[in-house]
């Protein structure tokens with residue numbers, strides 16, 4: 001039996017779709033069978049971020065309306081074995097889908113695939129409820145800024161109410177330099193506020209933008225810091241115990257500064 | 265560099281620390297607000313069910329969510345004046 005994991009956030013634009021695409025590809029590269037579901041009905045993106053937009057024929061809406069079998073609606077990613085995409089309908093909106101319908105799709109996929117990752121739209125409304133309806137677990141993505149963290153806390157509360165467990169945190173767009181000079185909260189600060197388990201920290205990486213331009217997930221670029229971060233998170237999702245490295249930039253000066261400021 | 269020296273002498277607090285303090289406050293308040301709405305709903309629904317079995321005055325009811333460590337405890341006081349006789353209602 002596989003796992004269904006919803007990737008969600010509260011605030012928009014923090015990296016849910018990027019994380020879904022990269023974690024899904026990374027899990028497939030590790031030999032797992034994976035389906036990615038775009039649950040952002042009406043504002044679909046996962047297909048283009050994955051570079052699969054030209055091959056989408058059917059969407060989850062066609063499956064729900066019984067225009068097509070679930071298996072036939074899955075687009076196979078030819079770059080790696082065992083990776084599929086279920087696209088969202090662009091011409092419908094979030095209210096055209098019921099949470100139970102999404103749950104039924106997830107329940108079917110769980111029996112065949114090791115991982116089903118559901119890319120949730122931002123917010124706490126219907127789109128989020130649809131996306132999380134079939135989920136066993138959640139990944140909450142946040143950036144280390146006040147609005148994203150505040151909204152993440154709200155989403156975490158909602159997930160806890162419906163007993164989605166565990167809820168793992170990804171801190172995205174982390175800047176070691178900014179943390180080093182005291183203008184960005186570090187991972188300990190974020191965890192102290194949100195009080196859930198951290199599964200990984202993804203640095204700010206311009207490779208995310210260029211790889212998205214090309215439709216080739218960043219994890220294919222072995223050397224990039226973002227790719228390495230996503231590969232480590234994927235390994236943790238498969239149950240491997242891998243320490244989370246401290247990305248904070250510790251120059252001599254900032255170490256001294258930290259030492260002084262910590263004493264106060 | 266400029267900023268680091270200021271930090272070193274403790275004149276200007278790091279903006280990340282300010283962010284953290286502000287967030288802690290606002291999130292505590294957010295959680296209370298959410299709990300409030302939740303408690304009001306729970307109160308109404310519990311009262312509706314209990315009213316079938318007991319007579320009680322709505323303003324004597326007390327409901328509280330207490331936090332102990334990582335878990336919450338719901339404490340509800342519904343002091344009742346009378347037990348409805350269920351056999352009569354059938």
Ligand SMILES: Nc1ncnc2c1ncn2[C@@H]1O[C@H](COP(=O)(O)OP(=O)(O)OP(=O)(O)O)[C@@H](O)[C@H]1O
Pocket residue numbers: 009011012013014015016017018019040120121122172173174202203204205206208209212226
């Ligand atoms: N680690 C990163 N480094 C640099 N840029 C990033 C990083 N993560 C995400 N981005 C950029 O941030 C933007 C938003 O990312 P993405 O679309 O994944 O967010 P989202 O949470 O899915 O947004 P929405 O709420 O609209 O669905 C994109 O332009 C993406 O390239």
Ligand SMILES: [Mg+2]
Pocket residue numbers: 016017018040045119120121
């Ligand atoms: Mg998105």
